Structure formats: structure tokens, C-alpha cells
Amino acid sequence: MSINRVSHFYKKNVMILLGWSVLAGLLGCMTTQSLSPAQIEAILAAPDRSAADRTTDVKRKAPQMLAFLDVQPGMQVLELGAGGGYTAELLARLVGPKGHVVAQNTQTTMQNNVKDRFAQRMALYSQKNLSLNVRPFDAPLTETQGKGTFDRVTFLFSYHDLGGAGVNRAHVNQAVFAALKSGGIYVVADHSGRAHTGVSESKTLHRIDQALVREEVESAGFLWVAEADFLRNPLDPRDIPVFKSLQPNDEFVMKFKKP
Numbered sequence: 001m002s003i004n005r006v007s008h009f010y011k012k013n014v015m016i017l018l019g020w021s022v023l024a025g026l027l028g029c030m031t032t033q034s035l036s037p038a039q040i041e042a043i044l045a046a047p048d049r050s051a052a053d054r055t056t057d058v059k060r061k062a063p064q065m066l067a068f069l070d071v072q073p074g075m076q077v078l079e080l081g082a083g084g085g086y087t088a089e090l091l092a093r094l095v096g097p098k099g100h101v102v103a104q105n106t107q108t109t110m111q112n113n114v115k116d117r118f119a120q121r122m123a124l125y126s127q128k129n130l131s132l133n134v135r136p137f138d139a140p141l142t143e144t145q146g147k148g149t150f151d152r153v154t155f156l157f158s159y160h161d162l163g164g165a166g167v168n169r170a171h172v173n174q175a176v177f178a179a180l181k182s183g184g185i186y187v188v189a190d191h192s193g194r195a196h197t198g199v200s201e202s203k204t205l206h207r208i209d210q211a212l213v214r215e216e217v218e219s220a221g222f223l224w225v226a227e228a229d230f231l232r233n234p235l236d237p238r239d240i241p242v243f244k245s246l247q248p249n250d251e252f253v254m255k256f257k258k259p
Helices: 003-031 037-044 051-060 062-069 086-095 107-114 117-124 159-165 169-179 210-219
Strands: 076-080 100-105 130-134 150-156 180-191 223-228 251-257
Touching: 037 062, 037 086, 051 062, 051 086, 062 086, 062 180, 062 223, 062 251, 076 086, 076 169, 086 100, 086 130, 086 150, 100 107, 107 117, 117 130, 150 169, 159 169, 159 180, 169 180, 169 210, 180 210, 210 223, 210 251
Parallel strands: 076 100, 076 150, 100 130, 150 180
Antiparallel strands: 180 251, 223 251
16 A cells, blocks of 8 residues: 555544544533523423422422433433432433432332322333332442442432431431432422521421531532522521421532532
8 A cells, every 4th residue: 555545544544433423522512511590490391290390399399409410311321219200300301311310218208208209200100110119228239230320319308307316317328429420419408497506406397407417428428519598497496397387498409529
């Protein structure tokens, strides 16, 4: 082969490789692009969502919450303390058919609180990208569900239950750390307790001291990212059970990152 032909062959293949690199980069950007406010509103407005869920949207300020979670199409998401599946279904709608959401509830929660509500939701939600794990908080995944593969873990308004149930919270946060891939995000939201009360009022008031939560999560190796204020209420005295309060509860939402 002549020098000119070798040079032409080399240049041609370099251009092909560069082309594929650019395309891969573009596809990577497409799969990790945040949803716009209009896209989030469209998901919330889906006609097959229940009236009960739409009511919860108002209480939870769903547009702001979903924007803060920044769950994107194609992601793998784990939700701890999923309850009846309100948030889990929304997350599944966000990740779309190429993503998946694993919703975790304990056996006790299923028997005493959720009962058949999650099953009823699954019967109405037609997509296959949402599944339920009935497992302990500190071992939310099965052996076949890959650790280090999740993009997001959410723990919304149930972290305080760990204190009431006597669960080892360090083990829970370590399990979350193991589940996430490097760069993955962990979001914790809960009903705010008074400073220095720790978990002492988790059973009586269903509240927890935000400073304690942050300390415990960071102790597991997570890095602080941000805090949202859309559920804060400075007028809440934080000494009333959250289910009996006559005004919106003061609630914190925090975001952490696995290095």
C-alpha cells in the first residue's frame, strides 16, 4: 500500500472514530438532560393519575420536589419508605420505559400501614418500570439487584421512622451509599423537629432534627450538595404531631452526593 493510500485510510478511520465519539457524547447528553418545568407539569397532568395523587401534589409541592430530585429519563432509582407508592409512581413516570424504580417497604409497614394500597396502584399503573421490594431498610436490595448502579435514592418523610423502629441508621445510610453509583444523588426529606431533639420525638411527633440527619448521612461518606426551602414554614413551632398540626409542617429537603 502506497504512503498516500495509507494516509487516506488513516484519516478516513480517524474521522469515523471522531464521528462516533461526537455521537456518543450527544447521546450521553440526551440521556442525562434534566426535564423542563413544562415536561414535569405534563407528567403531573397525565389523565390516568388519581384524584388522591393530585391532592397530594399540592401538599408536597410536586413541581418543586420533582425539579429538585432531578430524576431523568433512563435512570435507575431506589425509593426507601415508599408507602402506598405516590412518589414511586411519579418517579417511574419520570424515568420512562428505559429506566426503572425500585420501591422499598418493610414487612411491618406493608402489614400495618400500606396493606393493599401498593398492589392497587400497581394494578392501575400499566408500565413495567416500577417494582416493589418488601425488605428491611438496611438491606433494601436483593442479591440480583446490582449495587453501585443506581442514579438516585430518595427517602422522603420516613427517615424519622428509623428512630421509632430502632433501626440502625448508620447501616441504612451505608446501604444507600453502596446502592448508588459514583456521582449518584441521595435526597432526604422529612418533618423538621426542634434543634437538639435528635430522634427523641420520632414516635410521638413524627419529627426529626435536621442537623442530626445531615450529620448521619455525611458520616456515611456522602457530600453535601444543596437544601431546598419550598416546604419550610418558620411559623411551625415543631412541637405538635405532624398529623394534628393546624398549619403546614416545617419540612426540610436535603441533597447529598456519593463521591
